[in-house]
Amino acid sequence: MQLHSQTVSLDPREWKTGATASATNEKLAALVFDRLLALDNYGRFQPRLATEWSHDAAFKKWQFILRTNVKFSDGTLLNAADVAGALQPLLLNGQQIRASANSVVIQSAVAMPDLLEELASGRLFVYRAQPDGTLMGTGPFFVVEIGTEGRRPSNPAAKDSDGASVARGATGTMHLRFRANEETWAGRPFLDEIDVTIGVPPLRQLFDLQLGKADLVELSPDLVRRAMQEKLRVWSSVPVTLYALRFDDAQPGVADAKLREALALSLDRHTMANVLLQKQAEPAAALLPQWLSGYAFLFTMEKDIERAKEIRAALPPSAAASKEPLRLRVEAGGDLPKLLGERVAVNVRQAAIPLQVVNRAALRGSSATTSSNDAAASVHLFAWHYSSLSSRIELESFVSTLNLGESTSSAVSPTDPEQLYAREKKLLEERRVLPLVVLPEYVGLGPNVRDWMPARWGEWHLADVWLTVPESGAEQRGNSNAASPGAKP
Amino acid sequence: MYDKQKLSPSSPSAAVFLCLFLAIVFLCAPTPSRADSLEDGLTALALKVCLSARKQSIRMNWPVSPEQPGISSESAKKAFLTRLSVCGIEITENAEAPLLNIAVQFTPSRLLLIAESRGAADSQSTRMIEIPRSALALSHEFPSALHLRKELLWQQEKPINSAVEWLEKSSRQHFLFLLSEGLFVRLRHENEAWTLVDSTELPPGRPSRLGRGSFIHGDPEKQVEILLDGKECGVEIGDRISFTCKRNNVGGAVTTVSSACADTYAILITGTGDRTQADRVTMAGHEVVRTPMSEDEINANSVSMPGPVVDMVAREDGNSVAAVVKNLLTGNYEVYRVTTICED
Numbered sequence: 001m002q003l004h005s006q007t008v009s010l011d012p013r014e015w016k017t018g019a020t021a022s023a024t025n026e027k028l029a030a031l032v033f034d035r036l037l038a039l040d041n042y043g044r045f046q047p048r049l050a051t052e053w054s055h056d057a058a059f060k061k062w063q064f065i066l067r068t069n070v071k072f073s074d075g076t077l078l079n080a081a082d083v084a085g086a087l088q089p090l091l092l093n094g095q096q097i098r099a100s101a102n103s104v105v106i107q108s109a110v111a112m113p114d115l116l117e118e119l120a121s122g123r124l125f126v127y128r129a130q131p132d133g134t135l136m137g138t139g140p141f142f143v144v145e146i147g148t149e150g151r152r153p154s155n156p157a158a159k160d161s162d163g164a165s166v167a168r169g170a171t172g173t174m175h176l177r178f179r180a181n182e183e184t185w186a187g188r189p190f191l192d193e194i195d196v197t198i199g200v201p202p203l204r205q206l207f208d209l210q211l212g213k214a215d216l217v218e219l220s221p222d223l224v225r226r227a228m229q230e231k232l233r234v235w236s237s238v239p240v241t242l243y244a245l246r247f248d249d250a251q252p253g254v255a256d257a258k259l260r261e262a263l264a265l266s267l268d269r270h271t272m273a274n275v276l277l278q279k280q281a282e283p284a285a286a287l288l289p290q291w292l293s294g295y296a297f298l299f300t301m302e303k304d305i306e307r308a309k310e311i312r313a314a315l316p317p318s319a320a321a322s323k324e325p326l327r328l329r330v331e332a333g334g335d336l337p338k339l340l341g342e343r344v345a346v347n348v349r350q351a352a353i354p355l356q357v358v359n360r361a362a363l364r365g366s367s368a369t370t371s372s373n374d375a376a377a378s379v380h381l382f383a384w385h386y387s388s389l390s391s392r393i394e395l396e397s398f399v400s401t402l403n404l405g406e407s408t409s410s411a412v413s414p415t416d417p418e419q420l421y422a423r424e425k426k427l428l429e430e431r432r433v434l435p436l437v438v439l440p441e442y443v444g445l446g447p448n449v450r451d452w453m454p455a456r457w458g459e460w461h462l463a464d465v466w467l468t469v470p471e472s473g474a475e476q477r478g479n480s481n482a483a484s485p486g487a488k489p
Numbered sequence: 490m491y492d493k494q495k496l497s498p499s500s501p502s503a504a505v506f507l508c509l510f511l512a513i514v515f516l517c518a519p520t521p522s523r524a525d526s527l528e529d530g531l532t533a534l535a536l537k538v539c540l541s542a543r544k545q546s547i548r549m550n551w552p553v554s555p556e557q558p559g560i561s562s563e564s565a566k567k568a569f570l571t572r573l574s575v576c577g578i579e580i581t582e583n584a585e586a587p588l589l590n591i592a593v594q595f596t597p598s599r600l601l602l603i604a605e606s607r608g609a610a611d612s613q614s615t616r617m618i619e620i621p622r623s624a625l626a627l628s629h630e631f632p633s634a635l636h637l638r639k640e641l642l643w644q645q646e647k648p649i650n651s652a653v654e655w656l657e658k659s660s661r662q663h664f665l666f667l668l669s670e671g672l673f674v675r676l677r678h679e680n681e682a683w684t685l686v687d688s689t690e691l692p693p694g695r696p697s698r699l700g701r702g703s704f705i706h707g708d709p710e711k712q713v714e715i716l717l718d719g720k721e722c723g724v725e726i727g728d729r730i731s732f733t734c735k736r737n738n739v740g741g742a743v744t745t746v747s748s749a750c751a752d753t754y755a756i757l758i759t760g761t762g763d764r765t766q767a768d769r770v771t772m773a774g775h776e777v778v779r780t781p782m783s784e785d786e787i788n789a790n791s792v793s794m795p796g797p798v799v800d801m802v803a804r805e806d807g808n809s810v811a812a813v814v815k816n817l818l819t820g821n822y823e824v825y826r827v828t829t830i831c832e833d
Contacts (some may be wrong), residue, residue, distance in 0.1 A: 042820035043598050043622025044646060113523070117598050294594035294601035298615060312507040389597045416522040417617040419599060450763040457597060464698060464764075 001216040002200040002208060006333075008176065010143070012123035012134055013089055018384045020241060020332065023441065026123065026387065027460050028196065031178050032073075033125035033137035036064055036083070037116060039389055041455055047255045048186075049083065049126055049138065051102075059111040065103045070185045072128055073142035080104050086126045092118070092393065117390035121457075140189040140463035141178035171379050173199040190451075190466035206232075209444045215467065216449060219442035221280035233445040237458040238291040239282055239438035242384040243332065243340055246402055246433050249379035258311050259353070260431040263379075265308035266351035269301055272343050273437045277336070280442070284435035287398060287424055291457070293391045295421050298448065299428060308351035325354035329377035340380045340436060355379070381436075389457065392420050404432055523619055527600075530620045531565060534602045537616035538589065541606070544577030549589045556692055560600075560625075561594050598622055600649035639770075639825040642811070643667070643676065643683055650700035651800040652811045655713060657726065664726075665811070665824070666713060668702040673715075673730055689730040694718040704802040713805075743767040743773075747807045750831035757810055757827065759798040768798040770812055770827050792827065795819075801827075 005024040009015065010032060015022040036050040051062035055309070070078040080099035087104070088097050094116075095108045105481045107117060118124065127135040136142075176196040180189050205217035206227060219227055219234060227234050247260060268281035286296035326348075330341040341357040358377060388394040399405045404427060427433065439459050448468045454460045524530035551566050569591075570580060592603040602618045642665060643652070650668040657664060663678035668691070675686040691702055695718060705714040706720065713724040715732075722734040745754040756773045760766070771791035796817040803810045809828040816823050 039597055040820055043595070043625075044820065045598070045623070144706075185696060187696040191697065290594070292596055294596045294599070294619075295603060295615075295617065297592070297594070298603070298605060391596060418522060418615065419617045421615060421617060451765060453765055466763075 001194055002205045002214045002218070003196060003198045004200060004205065004218050005201055005219070006199050008174075008198050012127070015123050017387070017401050019093050021387045022123070022387055022425060023240065023458065024198075025386045027179045027458075027462075028176065029123075029125055029137075030139065030459060031141040031194065031462060032139045032143065033127050034070075034136075034139050035121075035124055035126065036087075036119045038116065039120040039455070041127050045120060049078070053116070054113075055115075059113045059115070060108055062106045062112065062115055063100075063103050064106070067185060068102065070138050071183045072136045072138055073181050073183075074136060075183060076128075076136055078126070078128075083126050086309050087119075087124060087130065090124050093250060101412070102473045114390035114392055118388060118393055121389035122387040137186065138181075140181055140184050140186065141194060142181055143176060144179045144193075145177040147175045147177075148161035159237070159411050168398075173197050186463070189463035193463060206444065209446060212446065215446035217444045219444045220334075221277050221439060221442060224276055224280050224442050227444055233447065233449070235443045235445060235452065235454065237454070238456050239440050239442040240458050241441070242287070242289070242386070242435060243337065243420045243437050243439070243441045244284070244287070244382060244384065244433050244435045245328075245344065246380045246382055247431075248378045248380065249403070249432070256315065257431065258315055262308040262311040262315075262435075263348055263349050263353060264431050264434050265302055265304045265311070266347045267344065267434065267436065268303055268347050269436055270303075272340060274377045276339055276343055277437065277439070281437040284438045285428075287427060287433065287435055288391050288395055289386065289438050292386060292389070292394060293420070293424070295417070298421070299425070305350055308353075312352050316351070325356040326379055327377040328355050328357045328379040328381060330357060332381065337381055337383065344381065344436070386457075397426060399427070404435065511544055522617065525620065527560060527620060527625060528568070530600075530602050530618045531569045532572055534591075534604050534616060534618045535569055537618070538573060538604050538606070539576035539578065541614045541616060542586065546581040546583065546586050547589045547606070548582065548584070548586045549580050549591065551591055552593045573724045587799045595622065600625060611723050630755065638830050639812075639827050642824045642826055644816075644821045644823045645669070646821060648700050648815075649799065649813050649824065651703040651715070651802060652813050652824040653704040653713065654809065654811055654826065655726075656802045656805065664723075666704065667824070668700070668704065668715065669822075671696075671701055673702075673724065673732075675726075687730070691715075691717060692732050692734055694721065697791075703800050744801055744803045744810050745807065746803055746810050746827070748831075749829040754807065755829055757800055757801065759812075762797065764797045764815065765817075767794060767796050767817060768814070769793045770798065770801065770810075772829070794825070795823070 003024055006020055007021060008028055009021075009025050010029050012029060012033075015025050034049045037048050037053070038046045040046050047065055047067070049070060051067050052065040053062060055062045064083075066078070066080055066083060073080060080102060083104050084097045084099040087106075091097060091106070092108075093107055094110065095112065097104055097106045105110070112118075126135070127137050129135055172289040174197070176198070178196070180192050182188055197214075200217075202218070202220035202223055205214065206219065206223050208214040209217045209227075209232060210230065224234060224236075245263075249255070256369075269285075273279065273281040273283045283301055285299040285301040286293065288296060290296040328341055329346060330337045340359075345355045384398065386394055388397065428435075433484050443454075443460075445452055450466050450468060451464050453464055491612045522533070524533050528628075551571075552560070573580075583820055588607050590603075590605045590607070592601075592605065594601045594603060598621065600620045602620070604616045606614050642654075647669055652667045654663060655664040655666055656662075664686075665676040665683055666679070667674040667676065670689040671691050673691055676683040677686050694701060702715050702717045705716050709726040713726060715722045715724060717732075717734065722732045725731040725733070743756065743758050745756055747753075748755045758771050758773045760768045760771075762768060769787075769791040771787055773790075794812065794814045798816040799813040799815055799822070801810050801812045804826075809826045811826055812825045814823045814825060815821075
């Protein structure tokens with residue numbers, strides 16, 4: 001299995017909300033850790049470490065009965081204190097968890113009707129912190145080896161170091177090897193081991209998939225069409241990553257709502273999605289995607305270049321971008337955000353708003369000598385990975401991470417979807433953030449991968465996957481389409 | 490007498506008062522944004538529309554949802570319109586009238602009912618109700634093939650590993666046995682429905698991602714048997730269920746069923762796909778050694794299933810098989826009875 005990510009952390013406490021790296025972290029952590037429950041593709045919550053749950057009438061107190069005889073990868077039993085200790089630092093502010101016999105109780109002063117969605121997604125994994133700081137899980141696999149390319153993987157005794165943070169070296173790639181947990185409560189996974197290589201460039205991933213050197217790779221959007229033309233198996237999730245513009249409140253130049261409106265009206269999101277990204281993305285009119293909020297279709301994308309020019313022309317001479325161009329800083333890594341940034345600049349210039357694109361590396365390089373350059377970036381192009389299955393929690397995380405609003409703890413009634421819609425509508429009308437496009441996640445699969453049954457929002461469920469074992473030429477008789485009996489679970 | 494006259498519909502003034510009273514009660518009720526059933530959700534949405542719109546005639550777009558036909562059914566629409574009419578909102582075809590768009594949208598865990606009103610007389614407003622998806626019951630019919638017939642016997646959310654019908658010779662009782670999540674589940678056929686009798690834990694063993702246990706082709710002269718962790722376990726059926734296990738190695742997704750056309754058995758097989766693919770049960774012929782079939786032959790002699798066939802076991806009298814299927818559309822586990830029918 002090959003991943004593009006440069007770094008991996010299996011410690012959920014370290015993950016940054018909304019960071020694109022957290023998508024990779026979640027996938028690998030799901031090999032090692034379990035959640036209390038899961039959400040299936042049919043909208044039903046399925047028991048995992050919790051077998052039953054109940055709540056009071058106000059949704060302020062939930063009790064979760066824990067599965068018995070669940071063992072960590074070292075053979076020790078999971079208890080309620082482990083669950084409480086693991087989840088407390090990961091829960092939202094104001095949520096308190098306590099152990100009670102064979103159950104845990106989560107309480108909050110405000111209603112938590114979407115607590116199940118919260119617990120079934122994101123970083124809410126159950127682990128046990130070891131004295132040396134590493135984490136241990138109850139999941140279907142455990143980490144056995146970590147190594148760099150070009151030398152034999154080290155750390156063979158790292159059975160318990162499931163919470164390792166792994167960074168790619170200056171050269172080469174990094175390997176993580178996961179081994180099947182024979183004692184896992186859900187039954188041994190079908191695969192004996194999973195070898196994960198991180199830091200592999202997208203094109204090399206595609207080649208390795210074609211050559212059979214990898215069974216599963218991440219496909220970058222620009223390679224999806226090529227992979228399909230070459231008859232490779234390609235799977236895509238629902239859109240899970242948003243690319244958007246954010247205006248820097250500290251910069252007086254973009255404080256003018258009229259300038260932001262002109263800029264918003266100049267954006268051609270359809271061209272970005274359909275031409276630039278070869279129809280592998282969707283234009284975004286909302287902060288939350290349709291599959292998550294259910295109401296995103298109510299928002300419309302307004303593109304009116306003439307109106308944008310009119311607004312720009314009516315702005316006072318002192319307005320930003322009159323004397324010197326606005327600076328757009330591309331915060332997200334990779335080629336795709338740079339391309340989007342350039343397209344934004346083209347669109348905005350059509351409305352007579354000069355804009356200069358500065359990518360992250362350039363700003364970093366300049367910051368040592370001219371720190372004012374960095375501070376001058378008034379528009380930021382960023383990526384946001386959706387990680388919660390609760391639209392309310394996702395929106396509140398978005399708002400708080402980007403400092404878009406007031407204290408969010410009571411900003412939206414958790415029981416009213418209309419308020420959530422109204423809040424997002426208000427955020428969009430303020431135009432402090434302008435959504436551009438949303439992208440699915442693309443995966444290339446080898447021909448031997450069977451029972452690939454991911455959640456459509458990107459959970460891979462690798463413990464359910466198995467591989468057909470290619471038969472040797474001499475033994476290849478009979479029905480060639482049939483799986484090798486020895487490999488089928 | 491006075492009360493009776495006051496509430497009598499035969500009195501015009503009383504009828505007006507009654508309607509007014511009902512309308513006030515309807516409009517003054519709290520307006521929840523969550524509901525636990527589709528019916529309650531539509532009622533709550535109608536109430537919200539009533540509160541946000543004045544008494545008028547409107548046009549309405551009602552959703553067509555092939556994914557959830559029950560939501561957009563005529564009966565649901567009628568119920569919704571009835572509730573709107575209580576507060577004086579009537580439906581018209583007049584193109585000048587304000588438009589009310591009703592939408593049904595799914596999120597990973599919820600269903601959103603959305604009413605969006607647009608029109609000159611009524612500024613744009615959006616009302617929403619959310620319903621847990623788990624509260625929605627699904628029912629789908631699938632076309633039958635020519636030579637095999639299937640009947641849905643049982644469905645549940647929890648995984649079923651194996652199922653078999655069993656006619657108890659002594660008592661003449663008709664059972665359906667399931668192996669589900671480590672339990673031997675006994676259902677009895679009573680009054681045209683299956684009733685849960687009891688469930689018994691299987692002998693302890695190692696958990697498996699595919700679940701544990703599979704019924705072995707039943708021999709009417711023998712007891713019920715299951716294959717469990719590589720062991721063959723006899724099941725004693727009595728007031729309580731007990732198991733006697735011995736090591737053996739048997740199994741397979743091939744079974745036989747008695748032919749309705751001749752005094753012989755037909756071989757039924759399932760496909761070789763994995764659990765991501767819908768399967769079919771195919772009548773492969775009458776010989777144990779099968780010859781390869783063309784796609785046309787397979788289509789003519791098979792019955793499609795709405796998902797992968799998890800297990801398939803013949804009934805003890807050999808007249809039918811029970812096929813456990815995971816429905817890929819609903820996620821439910823379903824048990825089908827597959828029999829042969831003879832057509833001239």
